[in-house]
Amino acid sequence: MTFFYDSDLTPVDATVETQTITVTATSYTIYDNTDSKTASDNFDLIFKDPCADDTVVTINDQAQTDPAAQVNYNSVDVIFNYVPFTTSPSLCTTQVACESVTGPSTISCVDIVTNTARMNLDADNYNNDVNNGQVIPGVYTFTYKVSVPESPGVFKTFTVDYTVNDPCDPPNSLAVPTLTDQSYVIGDTAATYVHADFVPVPAYCPFDISYTIESLINTNEPITVGDGD
Secondary structure (H helix, E strand, C coil): CCCCCCCCCHHHCCCCCEEEEEEEEEEECCCCCCCEEEEEEEEEEECCCHHHCCCCCEEECCCCCCCCCCECCCCCCEEEECCCCEEECCCCCCEEEEEEEECCCCCCCCCCECCEEEECCCHHHHHCCHHHCCCCCEEEEEEEEEEECCEEEEEEEEEEEEEECCCCCCCCEEECCCCCCCCCCCCCCCCCCCCCCCEEECCCCCCCCCCCCCCCCCCCCCCCCCCCC
């Protein structure tokens, strides 16, 4: 007698079933006679969940690929596509959870939902300080744990690298405002000249302004630079 069943887990989900087998033997003569002797007994076959036995269930690795795109501070998702690990027996299911993340800044884990993880940063993550969500550019390594729910001791881990790009190193461009020539009557009231801002792309890239003033022939300096000039 052989027992083999691998269709599904219904015999143990949600209540473990017991199957009773009756064994009957009949003894008789090989000669012409109608008399015989019969005896029987039975035993129970109790089904066990292979997924709950850490000596039976195993997890099989699957190769993973880091996201090809870099993460920018533009509110656009960069997607990692998880290739689910398999199990033996294949009846068992797995769960995957983010365990930790290392990188230049302390950031939260990115969970995998429906085999997809999404990382998304915005301008605030670039400009804010470390206490308000700043994420420094660099490589962030996420560690994920794949386990069998019924056998917590059966698990494997894998890592995914997200690269956060610094879009201000250098900026794409820096637009110069229109600067108009000025006339000044010597001895008149001091004149103020205000110009529009330079505009970097992306707009959240910081910039500084400095002024270089040519000297007159007699080296006197009629122009001074003040805050906001």
